[in-house]
Amino acid sequence: MKGIYWKLLPILILVYVMIQGFLGEVPQREILHETIRNLYFHVPMWFTMTAMFTVSVVYSIVHLSTQNAKHDYYAVEFANIGILFGALGLTTGMIWAKFTWGAWWSFDPKQNGAAVTLLIYLAYMILRNSIDDNKNRGRVSAVYNVFAFSAMVPLIFIMPRLVDSLHPGAEGNPAFSGYDLDGNMRLVFYPAVVGWILLGIWMTDLRFRMRVIKDKIYESRF
C-alpha cells in the first residue's frame, strides 16, 4: 500500500455521497420519510465492518502458516477498524430505531446479533493484550479471530433472517428489495459502500504503519 494518491478516491467518493445523499431524490415512504437517507450512512457502516473483519480473518489464517508478525499486525488493525465501524453501525441504528420503531433498543434479533458480535471482537482485543509473549500472542489471537469470524456469520447473517424482525430484510437480503432501494438510491448507496471501505483500509494502513514504527523504535533500544 504505497503512495498517497489512491487515498484521494475515498475523499472524492464520500464528498459525492454527502452532497447527493442530502440533495438527491428519495422515495416517499410512511414512517421513514426523510430518514430513508440514513440508508446511505447507516448501512455502509455494516458493509465496511464486514469487509474489515473478513480481511482480518484472512490475515490471521495467513499468519498461522507464515508466523510473520506483519500479517498479525494487519489482522489486529483490520479488526480494530472493523470494531469502530461496527460500533458506529450499532449506534446510528439505535438513533434510527428510536424514530421509526419507537425505542432505542427493542431487543430485535438483528440488534442483539450485532451487539454480541461486537462483544466477541472486543474480547479478541482483550485476549491479545493480556498475552506478553510476542510469538504466542500472534498465534493465540489468530486462532481466536477465526472463532470470532465464524461466530459473526451466523449471528449477523443467518440467525436474524430465521426469525421475525422489525429490521427490513428478514425475508432475504436486508434493505435490498426494490421497495427499500430504488434505482436512484443505488447510485448513492453503492459508491457510499466503496468509499467507506476504502476509508477503512486507509485508517488500517495508518495504524499498521504506526505499529511497525513502534516496533523498530523498541528494537533499537535493546
Added chain:
Amino acid sequence: MLSLAQYETESWDQTFRESGKIYVVVAVILLILLVIMFYLVIQDRKLAKMEKQLKK
C-alpha cells in the same frame, strides 16, 4: 439588519436559503468531512516522514 435588497443582490446567499435551507446542512457536513480527511492526510505524511527517518 440586512435589507431585502441586499439579499437579492447576493445570489449565492439566495441559493442557500432554498429548499428549507438544506444546503446549509450540506455545507456544514462537507466542511466536517473535508477537515477530517485533511487531518488524515497530514497524519499519513507525518508517518511517512518517520518511516524515512527510521530507514536511515
